[in-house]
Amino acid sequence: xxxxxxxxxxxxxxxxxxxxxxxxxxxxxxxxxxxxxxxxxxxxxxxxxxxxxxxxxxxxxxxxxxxxxxxxxxxxxxxxxxxxxxxxxxxxxxxxxxxxxxxxxxxxxxxxxxxxxxxxxxxxxxxxxxxxxxxxxxxxxxxxxxxxxxxxxxxxxxxxxxxxxxxxxxxxxxxxxxxxxxxxxxxxxxxxxxxxxxxxxxxxxxxxxxxxxxxxxxxxxxxxxxxxxxxxxxxxxxxxxxxxxxxxxxxxxxxxxxxxxxxxxxxxxxxxxxxxxxxxxxxxxxxxxxxxxxxxxxxxxxxxxxxxxxxxxxxxxxxxxxxxxxxxxxxxxxxxxxxxxxxxxxxxxxxxxxxxxxxxxxxxxxxxxxxxxxxxxxxxxxxxxxxxxxxxxxxxxxxxxxxxxxxxxxxxxxxxxxxxxxxxxxxxxxxxxxxxxxxxxxxxxxxxxxxxxxxxxxxxxxxxxxxxxxxxxxxxxxxxxxxxxxxxxxxxxxxxxxxxxxxxxxxxxxxxxxxxxxxxxxxxxxxxxxxxxxxxxxxxxxxxxxxxxxxxxxxxxxxxxxxxxxxxxxxxxxxxxxxxxxxxxxxxxxxxxxxxxxxxxxxxxxxxxxxx
Amino acid sequence: xxxxxxxxxxxxxxxxxxxxxxxxxxxxxxxxxxxxxxxxxxxxxxxxxxxxxxxxxxxxxxxxxxxxxxxxxxxxxxxxxxxxxxxxxxxxxxxxxxxxxxxxx
Numbered sequence: 001x002x003x004x005x006x007x008x009x010x011x012x013x014x015x016x017x018x019x020x021x022x023x024x025x026x027x028x029x030x031x032x033x034x035x036x037x038x039x040x041x042x043x044x045x046x047x048x049x050x051x052x053x054x055x056x057x058x059x060x061x062x063x064x065x066x067x068x069x070x071x072x073x074x075x076x077x078x079x080x081x082x083x084x085x086x087x088x089x090x091x092x093x094x095x096x097x098x099x100x101x102x103x104x105x106x107x108x109x110x111x112x113x114x115x116x117x118x119x120x121x122x123x124x125x126x127x128x129x130x131x132x133x134x135x136x137x138x139x140x141x142x143x144x145x146x147x148x149x150x151x152x153x154x155x156x157x158x159x160x161x162x163x164x165x166x167x168x169x170x171x172x173x174x175x176x177x178x179x180x181x182x183x184x185x186x187x188x189x190x191x192x193x194x195x196x197x198x199x200x201x202x203x204x205x206x207x208x209x210x211x212x213x214x215x216x217x218x219x220x221x222x223x224x225x226x227x228x229x230x231x232x233x234x235x236x237x238x239x240x241x242x243x244x245x246x247x248x249x250x251x252x253x254x255x256x257x258x259x260x261x262x263x264x265x266x267x268x269x270x271x272x273x274x275x276x277x278x279x280x281x282x283x284x285x286x287x288x289x290x291x292x293x294x295x296x297x298x299x300x301x302x303x304x305x306x307x308x309x310x311x312x313x314x315x316x317x318x319x320x321x322x323x324x325x326x327x328x329x330x331x332x333x334x335x336x337x338x339x340x341x342x343x344x345x346x347x348x349x350x351x352x353x354x355x356x357x358x359x360x361x362x363x364x365x366x367x368x369x370x371x372x373x374x375x376x377x378x379x380x381x382x383x384x385x386x387x388x389x390x391x392x393x394x395x396x397x398x399x400x401x402x403x404x405x406x407x408x409x410x411x412x413x414x415x416x417x418x419x420x421x422x423x424x425x426x427x428x429x430x431x432x433x434x435x436x437x438x439x440x441x442x443x444x445x446x447x448x449x450x451x452x453x454x455x456x457x458x459x460x461x462x463x464x465x466x467x468x469x470x471x472x473x474x475x476x477x478x479x480x481x482x483x484x485x486x487x488x489x490x491x492x493x494x495x496x497x498x499x500x501x502x503x504x505x506x507x508x509x510x511x512x513x514x515x516x517x518x519x520x521x522x523x524x525x526x527x528x529x530x531x532x533x534x535x536x537x538x539x540x541x542x543x544x545x546x547x548x549x550x551x552x553x554x555x556x557x558x559x560x561x562x563x564x565x566x567x568x569x570x571x572x573x574x575x576x577x578x579x580x581x582x583x584x585x586x587x588x589x590x591x592x593x594x595x596x597x598x599x600x601x602x603x604x605x606x607x608x609x610x611x612x
Numbered sequence: 613x614x615x616x617x618x619x620x621x622x623x624x625x626x627x628x629x630x631x632x633x634x635x636x637x638x639x640x641x642x643x644x645x646x647x648x649x650x651x652x653x654x655x656x657x658x659x660x661x662x663x664x665x666x667x668x669x670x671x672x673x674x675x676x677x678x679x680x681x682x683x684x685x686x687x688x689x690x691x692x693x694x695x696x697x698x699x700x701x702x703x704x705x706x707x708x709x710x711x712x713x714x715x716x717x
Contacts, residue, residue, distance in 0.1 A: 076678050077660075079682045080652070080656050080660065080681070083648075083685075086648055086682075086686040086690075087641075087644060087645050087648050087689055089689075089693050090645075090689070090693050090697075091641055094637055094638065094641040094696065094701065095637075095638045095641050098633070098701075098704065098706075099630060099634045101706050102628075102704075105707050105708070294673060295672075295674065296670045296673040299670060299673065299674075299675060300670075303665060308663055308664065308665040311668060312661065312675065312677065313656060313660040313661040313677075328657045328661065331656060332649070332653050335648075335653065339645065357703075357706060358701070358704050358706065359703055362698070362701045363697060364697075365701070366690075366696075366697040368693075369689065369693035369697075370690060373686060373690055377683070377686070513634065514631070514635060514638070595625075597628070598628055599627065599628055600626040600627065600628050
């Protein structure tokens with residue numbers, strides 16, 4: 001029988017929750033010194049090298065939960081998929097960081113829209129940047145809340161095979177569920193087999209599984225049977241109380257400690273989870289390699305079982321249809337996604353703005369470089385050991401490869417449940433930290449960039465404090481309501497909002513930092529064209545324009561791959577061309593705006609040191 | 613809100629030192645990005661696709677193409693990141709913080 005999470009997993013999760021609240025309290029003490037806005041939203045510009053390095057890039061709950069699942073499903077080609085991370089530390093901290101930190105100090109900017117507003121002397125540009133950030137962040141928030149609630153639920157003692165659809169109440173199969181499953185699997189021949197299940201109640205997951213197995217004896221293909229079983233169980237799950245309970249605890253914790261400590265609480269919990277994730281991955285890697293008899297043995301075993309595709313491009317197709325997962329054109333695009341999402345995401349830029357000095361930025365480059373190497377390639381190695389040790393997880397269960405490996409690898413060790421729990425809790429920490437930093441960005445966007453700028457410029461510190469708390473609670477409540485019907489395609493939502501934000505803000509940020517001739521009209525055109533290109537390609541793809549591209553995910557939300565390239569290539573290109581052309585077509589920006597940011601200070605009169 | 617202050621003629625001004633060093637560092641990063649991209653994607657394309665099971669070899673346990681197309685450039689990037697961060701990026705004074713932002717709301 002599979003090992004199951006015991007009380008230790010819940011204990012480990014509690015340790016995470018309590019540690020986060022403690023961090024929130026510590027952060028609260030630190031931010032209460034000085035101005036509320038700069039303390040709460042920017043941590044008084046005091047980030048050190050470790051905090052900046054391990055928190056300011058694009059790691060999120062989605063990455064830690066989705067990535068191992070893909071590595072298990074498609075094999076070594078995921079190393080090529082994630083390869084852009086080799087340059088993320090130098091592109092993330094070596095290009096924009098120093099200038100953004102400098103310009104934000106010179107202009108007193110606390111948020112990313114503040115930067116745009118001051119550099120281009122355009123409140124309208126600041127407002128548009130704010131609204132676009134809020135738009136992308138809302139998608140990310142809903143997806144992250146779902147991920148957090150799932151991990152919380154999975155850690156519940158006795159949560160069976162850790163399946164997403166596990167439940168405390170009965171399963172009710174209807175005609176509609178059966179039709180959905182038939183449609184999803186494009187298998188009209190199973191309609192007759194499944195028909196007798198319609199209208200029945202099953203008191204447990206095991207009962208329903210047995211009934212489906214019995215009904216599908218004619219289906220010879222094991223993978224197909226497992227997929228249909230998993231889909232029907234998911235479809236017939238009633239309102240999921242364990243999920244909702246997890247969601248409630250998750251929301252109260254994360255909103256609570258973020259309200260306490262603001263930006264610092266977000267980055268400190270992020271640092272804490274990054275260290276836990278590092279320890280978890282290293283620990284699990286050693287156990288897995290040991291159990292599999294070494295990396296080469298694991299690889300040979302996997303190739304023997306699944307064919308050479310599991311170790312080569314374009315990747316293994318677990319459905320058996322031979323669909324290429326990562327053609328080389330898509331691998332090329334992925335290199336851009338990670339690099340530009342890390343460089344241009346507003347949550348990353350704001351952390352760079354908060355760094356204490358350039359020494360911190362320099363050291364972050366090599367700290368993050370080492371850290372990334374210790375996370376991503378080892379995760380693939382663990383998943384390949386997983387392919388050798390737990391070869392036949394059904395398609396719907398590949399999300400659980402890391403929790404399952406943790407449970408299997410630690411089952412003979414003392415305090416195994418707690419050890420497994422710590423590994424299980426690491427992605428939970430990642431999700432909490434991500435949500436927390438987005439809460440800060442959203443609250444700062446609404447309070448600073450919309451309310452203080454446009455509604456009530458005379459607002460007192462106290463008013464803004466109360467409004468920030470209110471916004472955080474409101475965002476938490478909205479994310480909970482959105483998750484009462486959990487959105488599907490978590491990973492697709494994360495990729496959409498992450499890459500769209502990159503295509504929207506990367507080029508305008510480079511214009512802010514390096515191009516004196518860039519104008520406000522150019523920056524606005526750059527933002528809007530980047531956004532438009534991404535939205536158009538995603539909307540076309542969602543509406544199945546151009547049909548199945550023949551590679552990538554077999555179903556689910558996917559964009560339209562113009563020229564077989566990911567939309568981010570077109571988004572960045574549109575943003576660059578529009579930014580340059582429109583800037584050159586419009587009058588140069590006024591000297592009093594750009595000179596303090598681009599000319600050596602010693603040559604300027606003292607009162608010109610900041611844009612007026 | 614805005615006020616004109618006397619400035620040196622455009623031709624006599626010098627660029628901000630942080631801008632100068634950031635521009636130089638960004639150019640180097642761009643070159644490293646392009647080299648890594650070309651190395652990884654081209655080497656993967658030639659070594660990692662359309663392979664036969666009997667030809668696949670292993671280097672330190674990794675499939676041979678993963679080692680040459682991913683692990684080696686990744687390792688090189690780590691070494692470069694250290695040299696770049698420790699010795700190349702210039703420490704600069706980021707300037708005085710503008711004290712209170714609300715004065716130009």
